[in-house]
């Protein structure tokens with residue numbers, strides 16, 4: 001369903017070009033929950049944003065449902081993107097619109113008529129279990145409630161794919177779990193394919209079918225979650241999964257930060 005073919009992303013910055021993604025190829029199947037795990041700076045955001053072309057890969061191709069997105073005109077890309085919803089760590093809701101109108105927004109852009117729009121919004125509010133909050137503004141909601149509304153908005157146009165960019169990172173463990181359960185339900189009930197990035201291995205463990213481990217712009221290991229977690233083959237994966245060393249993530253992030261020049265061309 002999603003095929004990334006030899007994706008490389010180079011950011012051009014004043015201080016020098018940064019090689020953020022190094023020749024990554026991935027094949028994500030319809031109906032799966034696919035996790036991409038890595039420390040800060042590994043390239044997770046860049047990679048997930050390449051899937052809907054929020055970031056244009058410098059080299060390589062992105063295929064979604066047998067359409068090469070990298071070749072499309074702006075207007076055709078806009079059409080294809082309706083099939084790809086996205087949620088973010090900080091929710092990205094419109095603060096001037098209430099819950100109902102936030103969910104209405106993508107439907108308005110898609111030209112959906114008011115009656116049909118209202119029906120769809122009610123369905124989505126029920127799906128995320130927040131029908132009673134429809135007149136509230138984002139500032140009147142908790143983080144977990146905001147993320148639920150962001151999920152409802154992302155699903156408004158019935159996308160087949162949902163991209164999740166650290167969607168539970170700002171939430172406490174219990175709220176995070178409830179959001180992950182909601183994502184699992186959306187995958188199971190609606191068949192939406194989910195691609196998520198996270199630095200938290202418990203997120204991968206809780207809901208993903210397959211995982212890719214990203215280290216400094218490259219995938220060092222990939223496979224079914226139970227297999228990768230029970231017998232990691234790559235030394236870097238073993239290091240990250242070492243539960244006896246809870247500081248590994250922090251140490252690895254610092255190392256990557258210090259040696260960032262490795263990624264500079």
Ligand SMILES: Nc1ncnc2c1ncn2[C@@H]1O[C@H](COP(=O)(O)OP(=O)(O)OP(=O)(O)O)[C@@H](O)[C@H]1O
Nearest residue numbers: 011013018020038039040041042043044045046047
């Ligand atoms: N717009 C940009 N211009 C220049 N360099 C960038 C840009 N965006 C990201 N980078 C660099 O690309 C590399 C990968 O960044 P990216 O944000 O994709 O990593 P990440 O794994 O998502 O990190 P985090 O978990 O901290 O968000 C980093 O070295 C980062 O500094």
